[in-house]
C-alpha cells in the first residue's frame with residue numbers, strides 16, 4: 355500500500371504492519387499493528403493519538419470531544435509543541451504551542467525491526483504558518499511502536515545564524531482518576547507554577563514528596579532529567595527521557611476543563627499530561643549546523 359498524503363516524494367512503500375487512510379475531514383492517518391502493540395499517527399502534527407501494547411489497555415488519553423479537522427489541534431495523544439510553548443512572547447495572535455501540531459508532516463520512512471515499527475516524519479512548514487525567526491530550523495520526528503513507545507524530535511539549525519526555540523512532547527496519559535494518581539520523580543525539583551495567582555508568586559521550591567494532582571495543576575518543573583512514574587493504583591506508566599531539562603505536568607481540574615470546548619464533561623479525570631520538554635528557562639539555542647534530540651520512552655506495568 356502507498357501513502358496518499360501530502361507529498362511523500364516518491365511515495366513510500368509501507369510495511370504490512372502499517373496502513374494508511376484518510377478521514378472524512380481530510381486528515382491522513384497511519385495505523386500500526388505489530389506483534390508488540392498498536393498505534394495511530396496523524397500526519398497533521400505527526401501526532402500519535404493512540405498506543406496500546408498487546409494485551410494492555412490504551413496508554414494515551416484521547417478526548418472524545420476532539421476536533422479532527424485540518425489546522426485544528428487534536429486534543430489528546432502526543433501533541434508536539436514547537437517552536438514555542440504556550441502563547442508566543444510578544445505575539446498574541448500566534449497559535450498556542452507553535453505551529454508544528456497544526457500542519458501536516460511528511461512521512462519520510464517506515465520500516466519494521468525486531469522491536470516493532472519505526473516511522474519517521476519531517477516538518478514542512480507551509481507559507482501561511484512560516485515565522486521568519488524559525489526558518490533556519492529543520493524538525494524530524496521518529497516514532498517507534500513496540501512493547502514500549504519511543505518518540506524522538508530532532509531539530510537541526512540549517513541556517514546561517516543561531517536560532518532559539520522551545521519544544522515539548524505534550525503527552526496525555528490515560529488514567530483511572532487523576533485525583534487518586536501519584537506522580538513520582540519530580541519531588542526534588544523546583545517549579546514554575548503557571549496556576550499561581552500572580553507571576554510574582556509563581557516560583558516554588560521542591561515539594562519533597564510525590565504529586566497527587568488535585569484541582570488545577572499547571573507546573574513547569576526545572577532541572578529534571580530523570581524518569582517520571584505515574585501510578586493510578588492499577589498500573590504504572592513510566593516516562594523516561596533524553597535531551598530534556600524541564601517537565602510540565604498539566605491537569606486542568608474541573609473548572610478549567612469546563613472552559614475547554616474539546617474536553618467532554620468529567621473526562622479531565624481520566625488524564626494527566628506529563629510533558630518531556632525544553633521550555634521557559636530551558637529553551638534551547640542551536641548554532642548553525644547543530645542538532646538536538648528530545649526523546650521520550652513510555653512503558654507500562656501492572657501494579658502488584
Ligand SMILES: O=P(O)(O)OC[C@H]1O[C@@H](O)[C@H](O)[C@@H](O)[C@@H]1O
Pocket residue numbers: 427440450451524548572573602604627629
Ligand atoms: O489548550 P492547549 O493549547 O492545548 O494547552 C493546554 C495546556 O497545555 C499545557 O502544557 C500548558 O502548561 C497549559 O497552560 C495549557 O493550558
